[in-house]
Amino acid sequence: MMLIPCPFCGHRNESEFTYGGPVKPDRPDPNATSDEDWVEYLTTVPNPFGPVQERWWHARGCGTWLTIWRDTRTHDIVEGPSDAE
Amino acid sequence: MQNRRLPSGGGIDRGRPLAFRFNGKEYTGLSGDTLASALLANNVRLTARSFKYHRPRGIVGSGPEEPATLVELEGRRASANQAATTVRLADGMSARSVNCWPSPGLDMGAVNQLFAGLIPAGFYYKTFKWPSWHLYEPMIRKAAGLAGAPEAPPLDGHFEAVHAHADVLVVGAGPAGLMAALVAGRAGCRVFLADERAEAGGSLLDRRLEIAGKPALDWVADSVAELKSMPNVTHLLQDASVWAYREHNCLMVNERSPANSNVLERNWRVRAGQVILATGAFERGLVFPENDRPGVMLASAAQAYVNRFAVMPGERAVFFANNDSAYGVVADFRASGIEVAAIVDSRDVVPDFARKLAGDVPIRAGSVVIGVRGKRAVRGVTVAERGGHGTEKIYCDLLLHSGGWNPTVHLFSQSRGNLRYDESLATFVPDEAAQACVSVGGAAGKLSLASALRTGAEAAAKATGTEMPNLPAVVEESYSIAPLWQVDARGAKGKAFLDIQNDVTVDDVHLALLEGYDNVEHVKRYTTGGMGFDQGKTGNINIIGAIALQKGVPLQDVGTTTFRPPYTPVSFGAIGGIREENVVLPYRHTPVTRWNLDRGAFMYEAGARWRRPGYFPRDGETFQETVNRECRAVREGVGVYDGSPLGKFELKGRDVGRFLDHIYTNLMSTLKAGQCRYGLMLTEDGLILDDGVAMRLGEHRWLVSTSTAHADTVHGHMEELLQTQFPEWNVYVTPVTSQWNNATVCGPKARELMAALGTDIDLSPKGLPFMSFADGHVAGLPARVVRVSFTGELSFELNVAPRHMRDLWERIMEAGEPFGIEPVGSEASHVLRVEKGFLSLGHEVDGTVDAHDLGMSWIMSKKKRDYVGKRSVELRRRGNAIRRELVGLLPVDPNDQIPEGAPLTPGGERCPTEGLVTACVWSVVLDRWVALALLENGLSRHSETVHARLKNATIAADVMEPVFHDPEGLRMRS
Numbered sequence A: 001m002m003l004i005p006c007p008f009c010g011h012r013n014e015s016e017f018t019y020g021g022p023v024k025p026d027r028p029d030p031n032a033t034s035d036e037d038w039v040e041y042l043t044t045v046p047n048p049f050g051p052v053q054e055r056w057w058h059a060r061g062c063g064t065w066l067t068i069w070r071d072t073r074t075h076d077i078v079e080g081p082s083d084a085e
Numbered sequence B: 001m002q003n004r005r006l007p008s009g010g011g012i013d014r015g016r017p018l019a020f021r022f023n024g025k026e027y028t029g030l031s032g033d034t035l036a037s038a039l040l041a042n043n044v045r046l047t048a049r050s051f052k053y054h055r056p057r058g059i060v061g062s063g064p065e066e067p068a069t070l071v072e073l074e075g076r077r078a079s080a081n082q083a084a085t086t087v088r089l090a091d092g093m094s095a096r097s098v099n100c101w102p103s104p105g106l107d108m109g110a111v112n113q114l115f116a117g118l119i120p121a122g123f124y125y126k127t128f129k130w131p132s133w134h135l136y137e138p139m140i141r142k143a144a145g146l147a148g149a150p151e152a153p154p155l156d157g158h159f160e161a162v163h164a165h166a167d168v169l170v171v172g173a174g175p176a177g178l179m180a181a182l183v184a185g186r187a188g189c190r191v192f193l194a195d196e197r198a199e200a201g202g203s204l205l206d207r208r209l210e211i212a213g214k215p216a217l218d219w220v221a222d223s224v225a226e227l228k229s230m231p232n233v234t235h236l237l238q239d240a241s242v243w244a245y246r247e248h249n250c251l252m253v254n255e256r257s258p259a260n261s262n263v264l265e266r267n268w269r270v271r272a273g274q275v276i277l278a279t280g281a282f283e284r285g286l287v288f289p290e291n292d293r294p295g296v297m298l299a300s301a302a303q304a305y306v307n308r309f310a311v312m313p314g315e316r317a318v319f320f321a322n323n324d325s326a327y328g329v330v331a332d333f334r335a336s337g338i339e340v341a342a343i344v345d346s347r348d349v350v351p352d353f354a355r356k357l358a359g360d361v362p363i364r365a366g367s368v369v370i371g372v373r374g375k376r377a378v379r380g381v382t383v384a385e386r387g388g389h390g391t392e393k394i395y396c397d398l399l400l401h402s403g404g405w406n407p408t409v410h411l412f413s414q415s416r417g418n419l420r421y422d423e424s425l426a427t428f429v430p431d432e433a434a435q436a437c438v439s440v441g442g443a444a445g446k447l448s449l450a451s452a453l454r455t456g457a458e459a460a461a462k463a464t465g466t467e468m469p470n471l472p473a474v475v476e477e478s479y480s481i482a483p484l485w486q487v488d489a490r491g492a493k494g495k496a497f498l499d500i501q502n503d504v505t506v507d508d509v510h511l512a513l514l515e516g517y518d519n520v521e522h523v524k525r526y527t528t529g530g531m532g533f534d535q536g537k538t539g540n541i542n543i544i545g546a547i548a549l550q551k552g553v554p555l556q557d558v559g560t561t562t563f564r565p566p567y568t569p570v571s572f573g574a575i576g577g578i579r580e581e582n583v584v585l586p587y588r589h590t591p592v593t594r595w596n597l598d599r600g601a602f603m604y605e606a607g608a609r610w611r612r613p614g615y616f617p618r619d620g621e622t623f624q625e626t627v628n629r630e631c632r633a634v635r636e637g638v639g640v641y642d643g644s645p646l647g648k649f650e651l652k653g654r655d656v657g658r659f660l661d662h663i664y665t666n667l668m669s670t671l672k673a674g675q676c677r678y679g680l681m682l683t684e685d686g687l688i689l690d691d692g693v694a695m696r697l698g699e700h701r702w703l704v705s706t707s708t709a710h711a712d713t714v715h716g717h718m719e720e721l722l723q724t725q726f727p728e729w730n731v732y733v734t735p736v737t738s739q740w741n742n743a744t745v746c747g748p749k750a751r752e753l754m755a756a757l758g759t760d761i762d763l764s765p766k767g768l769p770f771m772s773f774a775d776g777h778v779a780g781l782p783a784r785v786v787r788v789s790f791t792g793e794l795s796f797e798l799n800v801a802p803r804h805m806r807d808l809w810e811r812i813m814e815a816g817e818p819f820g821i822e823p824v825g826s827e828a829s830h831v832l833r834v835e836k837g838f839l840s841l842g843h844e845v846d847g848t849v850d851a852h853d854l855g856m857s858w859i860m861s862k863k864k865r866d867y868v869g870k871r872s873v874e875l876r877r878r879g880n881a882i883r884r885e886l887v888g889l890l891p892v893d894p895n896d897q898i899p900e901g902a903p904l905t906p907g908g909e910r911c912p913t914e915g916l917v918t919a920c921v922w923s924v925v926l927d928r929w930v931a932l933a934l935l936e937n938g939l940s941r942h943s944e945t946v947h948a949r950l951k952n953a954t955i956a957a958d959v960m961e962p963v964f965h966d967p968e969g970l971r972m973r974s
């Protein structure tokens, strides 16, 4: 069971959180994007072998949606790449 | 008759005899015994049959490494597949061997031995594959005969799961672990110490060593007393296995005998800052012909039986070793007066200190055991020089062997730490740690007492940032080994076992390699070596040795297989803890639940764990009569239902209107305060997420209701959007589901009932029109009255604070009596909504349909440029694919009920379906069965006849609009 850092509550057990999936690119303007790009946005989820940026909802805590980088090989919560948001 | 109990010594309590049964026979042991030591004390040598060949087996080890004797416990604490060496003897205990029937002495499965040559590695895979393994599996499982699961849960207690936190978690209370715990405890850290044995001491319990000039067990007792006196040492658990090392230093501990007798077992999830692994080492066996016969035992196990349990595992022993540790056992045997016939040492040179320990026992250096005589018990051994010359037969009833020591790296490896092969120890030791953990003592390959104490103290000093303490004085021991991976002397014939539990021999490994399975993980799976309950604790390194020898590569290059939890078997009950569903997920109740139950309501779960009445049966009524009565009250008079479980969220902020326009398909921001509007929410991929009503309370204040089951989903959806996509929008969401209860009165006489209740709100059609609300008082209670309708009748939803709900309810029932009011359950609600063709998530909405399919194109705003799911719905509908659309069905025979879910096929033929029936109810307004269905191109097929195809019949039905009652909606607007 992972220990997830919540900016408000500190490190808390994974069981307090709901998984929100990997962070996708920003939602494109649906009126200004091609069908292909829209489907790509909807259906393609980042699934790297290594660090992935993902969201967790502290549903059984303060209610924050938070973002972490997690290494899918080890579950280690890591620093994101320096050029990431 | 404990005729093998030594007259003195041991950690057993001779004043407390315990009666037990084994394979139907009565025996007596002593308090402090394990089942294994008690059996040995009673001279029970043949205790098991093996898994594949049903060979006779005895007790091999003394702890969780035991590969041979698995038992099934019977009676009140029934439990399957336990190693006899880890079962603490209890009075009245009853156990039986697994793998044999009716007993290990007379085992019908033993005929397998006659065909042993026909059961090579991979036999099952090769033989039982046509037409399907599943055809053979039940029979093979039965023949293999591992114990079945107990039939009922234990009667006299429950399991428990608990969380704990520690600065330092110490695994193992041997010398290294105790030393580490002392140092960490003295530093003031929160220390959690767990040890798998019944008492602290680890290997010190089994040996005769001194610490600081006194018996080592005195030091153990002092250490435990000191730890107990420290308030910061939070847990000192014995008989507790740390069985899993998970991510982020989360470890699982299975406490098997908690102090509270109501708790059968307790499972701890411990989050530790630093983990100190003081898990010791296991002795591994040697690989020689017939090394599985009853009476062939690990030397260290024999040492434990003699010293800890005062049991003589045999009368005349021969030792076979490739290292020095066996000589200490010889010394203990001599001190206890047990005869040692010879020591067979495969090394050419035996160190002087070892020779001294052996005393006058003859040592055959450079020699090996090439055979064992006796099938059900050892009667003697044949010894030869390593090359096979100079054979000699030695009479004995016990053969004690030692092939070296394997650090117990299971947890370290589970934590993803790397292992490295250590030439001087001829085994794998921990290398680089992947988490905040450190191995000490035997677990790190530090086999001597002095190095165990030192490494334990060092690790704890480092973890706590304290000074290294003075260590108690002990005699330094030395250890050397010359690896002997298998005896291959000329004349050595017979099965040489690598994995005794799964009957894997050297020949099996050779065959696997020959057939191309040359990765160690493949060999493991093909031969099943190391896949038993013991996880190959005594045999795995020998398998790696056998592969290395055969391939001619170093062991480091072969590598180990992956270690996985659990380290020792754990009951499912312990993992689950108290998880009966009502404990983990309690039901949610409204203030009217008690009233409902008193009224004899049949309760349903209404989603999200809410309990709601299904219907209110009366004496002499059939189910259908009950539902019809409740429906008629609503259609003809007045009914009332408790709508409290609907999800409710209050949204505040400048941008709520804009936000609701984004999450609903229709326009919400144009609502005026005091109005409400039905809306549909989609997911971004265009499927229906939920439906509900939004109310505008004020300029920047709204109330949104959701379906009961999807309240949490919608809440998460709103928060995710607001926090991740629109953080700059000013919207605050507060769940108020439990802050508002509601009683909804509905039916043509609802307004009359409201008048009887008394209210200061103008309820006239003009004063409070359909889809509006007002705050005021009803029956003297503060209330918000909302005109929405889920039944198609004139309805007033009376929202009150929970503290007023029961009061309101009772006043409604009282005032409603002259109108023939009925409380309405969810069965009647279902009928009423079907008659109106109102959709129900989970019935008509199944993850494929959209609003257009449901005939609700009007709700898909064309004015809005964008909202969640808009683009995807458009995309899905492009290309004119055939869609299943919502229709009403009238069975041609009005008395024909169509089962919900029944497929519709063209002409009722056996062919691909063109739809399905989503709901079918007895309509009280039409006095016949009516149904809703999703039908291909259904919107343009009204007045056609379609067919539901059942198993033994077809039902014809006419297609119509999905509305059976008041299609203009005059009644609910009245």
Ligand SMILES: [Zn+2]
Binding pocket: A006, A007, A008, A009, A010, A058, A061, A062, A063, A064
């Ligand atoms: Zn939080």
